[in-house]
Amino acid sequence: MLIKKERPLHSRAGALVRLATARVHAQVADGGRLPLRELLSPLYTQALHSQRLRADALSVWESQGETVWLPRFRFHTPQASKERHKVGIFAGIHGDEPAGILGLMDFIQELDEMPEIGRHFELYLYPVCNPGGYLAGTRVSPSGKDLNREFWRGSAQKEVQLLERELLSRQFDGIISLHSDDTSPGFYGFARGAVLSRQLLAPALSAAEQAQPRDTRPFIDGFRAVNGMVHDSYDGILCAAPTQIPQPFELILESPALAPLANQRNAFRLALKAILQEYSPFIAYGANL
Numbered sequence: 118m119l120i121k122k123e124r125p126l127h128s129r130a131g132a133l134v135r136l137a138t139a140r141v142h143a144q145v146a147d148g149g150r151l152p153l154r155e156l157l158s159p160l161y162t163q164a165l166h167s168q169r170l171r172a173d174a175l176s177v178w179e180s181q182g183e184t185v186w187l188p189r190f191r192f193h194t195p196q197a198s199k200e201r202h203k204v205g206i207f208a209g210i211h212g213d214e215p216a217g218i219l220g221l222m223d224f225i226q227e228l229d230e231m232p233e234i235g236r237h238f239e240l241y242l243y244p245v246c247n248p249g250g251y252l253a254g255t256r257v258s259p260s261g262k263d264l265n266r267e268f269w270r271g272s273a274q275k276e277v278q279l280l281e282r283e284l285l286s287r288q289f290d291g292i293i294s295l296h297s298d299d300t301s302p303g304f305y306g307f308a309r310g311a312v313l314s315r316q317l318l319a320p321a322l323s324a325a326e327q328a329q330p331r332d333t334r335p336f337i338d339g340f341r342a343v344n345g346m347v348h349d350s351y352d353g354i355l356c357a358a359p360t361q362i363p364q365p366f367e368l369i370l371e372s373p374a375l376a377p378l379a380n381q382r383n384a385f386r387l388a389l390k391a392i393l394q395e396y397s398p399f400i401a402y403g404a405n406l
C-alpha cells in the first residue's frame with residue numbers, strides 16, 4: 118500500500134511559530150517567568166496551523182489566586198494501516214526546570230517540519246506538569262510537595278492524580294521525562310522498564326553530545342552510572358503504573374541546569390529526535406515478525 122507523502126508545516130506558519138519561540142527563549146533566558154499561555158505560545162501557535170498538533174488540558178483550577186491548567190498536546194501524522202506507537206513526553210514536573218519545556222517545544226516544531234520522523238508515532242506531550250510550581254519558580258508544587266516523589270503512592274496532589282489517570286488510560290508504549298540537574302556537569306539519563314530502554318538511551322546521549330558534554334562520573338545523583346547511563350532511580354517518580362503489562366520503555370533525560378539554556382534546549386531536541394529514529398527500526402522489525 119502506498120503511503121501518502123507527509124507535507125511539512127507551511128512555511129508561513131513555521132515562521133510564526135519560530136517568531137513566538139524566539140520571543141519565549143529570549144525572555145526565559147533573561148530569567149523571565151512568563152504566564153503559562155505566553156510560555157506555551159509557540160505550541161499554541163503551532164496547533165492553530167498544524168494538521169498534526171492538537172491542544173487541550175487535563176484540568177483547569179485555581180492556585181494561589183491564579184488560574185492554572187495542566188496542558189496536554191497530541192501530535193500524530195496520518196498513517197496507512199500500521200498501528201501508531203504511543204509515547205508520552207513529560208516536562209516541567211519540577212517548576213524551576215524550564216530547559217525541558219523549551220526543548221520539548223523545539224523538538225515538536227522540528228517534527229512538524231520533518232513529519233516523516235514521527236510517522237509511526239502518536240505523541241502525547243505534557244510540557245508543564247507542575248504549573249503552580251513553574252509560576253512560583255520553585256521545584257515543588259504550591260503545596261510544598263516534590264511531585265516527582267508522589268506517584269503510585271495514593272497522593273492527594275491534584276497534578277499527580279491527573280497524570281496517573283493519563284498513564285493508566287493511555288497505556289503508553291514509551292515514557293520520556295525531561296529534567297535538569299543543578300549538581301551535574303553534563304547531560305545524562307536514566308533507563309527504566311523494558312530492555313529497550315537501555316538500547317534507546319545510548320543513542321540519545323550520543324546525539325545530545327552535539328550540544329552538551331556528557332556526565333561521565335561513576336556516581337550520579339547517588340546512583341552508580343556507566344558513561345552517563347543510570348539504571349536505578351528514586352521511588353515515587355513519574356512512571357508507568359506498576360500494573361501495566363507489558364511495561365513500556367522509560368527514559369529520564371537530565372541536562373546540566375547551570376549550562377547555557379540554549380545548549381540544554383538543543384540537547385533535549387537532539388536526544389528526543391534520536392529516540393524516535395532509533396525506535397523506528399524496532400517498529401519495522403516487529404511488524405515483520
